[in-house]
Amino acid sequence: MKKYSTLLLSSTLLLSTLTNSSLIAAQETENSTELPLTTTIAESNQEVTSILETTETSEEIIPLDPRPKVAVTESAVTSQANQIITTQQNGNNLSIFYQRSNAQKNLEIKYAIWSHENGQDDLRWISARDYQTDISLVDSKAGRYSIHAYITIEGKSIFLQAISIDITRPAPSMTAKINQIGLLDIAIHNISPDVQEVLVPTWSNVNGQDDIKWYKAQRQTDGTYSLRVYLKDHHFNTGAYSIHVYTKDTQGRQNFVTNTSIQICNQDVPSKPQPDIALENLQAIHGRYQVAVYETASSKPIRSVEVASWSMEKQANLIWRTASLENGKYLVAVDFQEQQNHSGNYHNHVYVTYTDGSRVGYASQIVDLTSARLPLKFSTHLAKIGHIQVTLSNVYDHQDLQFAVWSDENGQDDLRWYSAKKSADRTYLADILLNQHKGVGKYHVHAYQGGKGLGAYSMMVSNSDRYSSNNTYPIGQCTWGAKEVAPWVGNANQWPASAQRAGFRIGNRPQVGAIAVWPAGQYGHVAVVTAIDSSGRIRVQESNYAGNMSIGDYRGWFNPVTSGVTTYIYPH
The missing domain is CATH 3.90.1720.10 (endopeptidase domain like (from Nostoc punctiforme))
Incomplete structure (x- = not known):
């Protein structure tokens, strides 16, 4: 059994002048005789002396900080007597106050803080400021906490003081307001960090709870939970709305926390709810575009969308298309090849059916497809043995057209040029004489008009194309x-x-x-x-x-x- 001797401490020395005894005092203080916030260092010294005179133990004392401890020099603790640590909680903020002595002003002081629940699994180290040090309690549970103070002298960590305090959590609260027409923003404050989910059922008081929806709030970095409610999901009802808050713990138990209400006025909802209608992916030269319909905060929920498009007089090439829902928007693809290949100005009328059963038509902007062109179409035909006819369709210009032809054998040593003849509107053809070329297999055909290349194509030539089978x-x-x-x-x-x-x-x-x-x-x-x-x-x-x-x-x-x-x- 070890026996500790009595030590007398002057009022000008810190408790930290004891290398290990100070930790004993801190531990005994928290376990039995906790120091009140107003206890002076002198009183603490007397209490430690009393504890040391009467305590016997066979166990080795394990300090909180495993780094070696040394005695504080007398010059380092000058004017330190009667200086104590005090705290003050204000909502989710804890302020720790400690008035440094002149000798301590340039030295590092740190606070170790942890709850008495589950040992020191939530231990945090906080660097102290000159006098007031603020600590966020957003992630801290309510309960009893310990705070130990250490000062660093010549690279060594020296224990200063230990106190215990009770931390409480502010009562949960909630705010709800309209920041944009059709949108209700809800913020929930002071939710305990051990909560798994925050659920927010919301409904208008019109027709009871027929529009009730359960929303899941998202936790923000400052500990606040927030969510956005689209009033269109509540039929743009005006009047009183009820908002309740429930939390779920780790066992899945659901608990009521708080509630509030808000009055929705006529100016908070859109006077003419309608979606956004836009044109996307316009490819005028190819005659293609998309009509996109988006739900917005000021539009009612959409059930389906149809689009009527036409470009000819008396709607001669009118086509109705049903939109598909893709990534939150309704899309219709318009292609002039499906509408008699007509190059012109296209009208688009959008008809929206809402979930409440109403159907409203909107006129979208006119799309200029007067420059639309069909893609060039190349084809071949064996006119007779040794003669292949090549045809190029959808040629919109009127200049002379030529074909450059050669076989894949030995590069372009059998390259020949053929002048094409116009056989029909936008269609040109030429006869290729195979005896002007070598071999069978792949042949290359390039089309040129006005000195510019229109397209590169190929065709396959077989023995039966070149030679008669009567051999x-x-x-x-x-x-x-x-x-x-x-x-x-x-x-x-x-x-x-x-x-x-x-x-x-x-x-x-x-x-x-x-x-x-x-x-x-x-x-x-x-x-x-x-x-x-x-x-x-x-x-x-x-x-x-x-x-x-x-x-x-x-x-x-x-x-x-x-x-x-x-x-x-x-x-x-």
């Missing part, structure tokens, strides 16, 4: 290739000597579309001429050349004379 020659042989490229060549007995007897012209000068004949070898060789630079420089499409069993331009530009071509068979 009995072995696939891959040169005769098969020539027949595919030039279907007119006929049967084998027309190669080449019999060709003249069959009515075909023959000669020794190259011509595009003609069959070039190499007589050398056991079987000879044939190809179709596709391009001519001169009689000594041509290009051909052929098969069974250098092991290639498909049709292609394998030679590029070459000299037919030196390569062995002796005869050309010309088409009719």
Whole structure:
């Protein structure tokens, strides 16, 4: 058992001159003989002396602050006698008063404050100001609290004083007022921090509680709970409104807290409740826009919305559309392609059906779609073997139009330009000769008008588009290739000597579309001429050349004379 000796303290020394005994005094004070707010330091010293003379314990004293304690120097506590901590609560604010001595003015003082409930789980450290230190009690429960004061001297924390106080919470209160027509703002004050929910049932006194709604208030950073009531949800009733407040605790128990009432006058509600109507996402060149209808604080709750739109005389292209509710607004999409593709000024009448059953029509603004254009439409058609017709529709300008065409094979080495002809209103077409191009697969088609590009398109060309299926020659042989490229060549007995007897012209000068004949070898060789630079420089499409069993331009530009071509068979 430890036995503590009696210590006599002068009135000029603080209780903190005892390194551990001061904490004993503080703990014993809170557990048994709590110091009143008016107790002087001298009286506290005498009480600690008395406690120390009579207390025996075998337990080690554990200080509140685990940092090592040292004695305060005499110069640091000069003029400290009879200075005590006092407090004053004003609503949700607690003021702690402590008059520093001259020696303490430049030293750090901190207050440790915690409730007696659940140990020190709500312990807070507050830096003291020169005299008055204010602490917010918004997040503090009612009950008994301890306050310990510490001063820092040469990096060491020294205990000064300990007091206990009772903290009360102000009674809950509520304010309700109209800040904007059709809106009732409610604020609830002094709700205990251990509350889980704040519920606010509100109703007008017209027809009892037929319009009662339960609202959930939201907690703000200052501890106030607030909510906004739309009077349209209460039929814009005037007269007295009742407002009650209930709280829910952690066990889900609901408790009545307070209530109030407010008088709603005619000037607090809109004289002509109507929604906001706006135009959105206007794309005049594409002939599209949206009509949006919003509920506002000054409009009645909406059940449904319909929009009538037209642009032609006598409403010839009138269309009714029902709005869809998306993200809190009613939307209708208008597209001139659905209204006879008419480019003009569009009228929009909005008809709103409210939840009370009433239906009101509103005229929205006129939308200028005179510049609206249909999107360009590209299409292809196999007119006959070797001829593909390309068509471009919805061309609004009247300048000459051209198509640039080339196959995907070897870049643009077979690029050809074709002049288009106007076949109908806003429609142009051109015939593409496949024998002017190479291979099958993807072909590129670019449209130009007045030197400006209108669009880039593509088409797929197959063997059956280029070549007739009436080909009995072995696939891959040169005769098969020539027949595919030039279907007119006929049967084998027309190669080449019999060709003249069959009515075909023959000669020794190259011509595009003609069959070039190499007589050398056991079987000879044939190809179709596709391009001519001169009689000594041509290009051909052929098969069974250098092991290639498909049709292609394998030679590029070459000299037919030196390569062995002796005869050309010309088409009719």
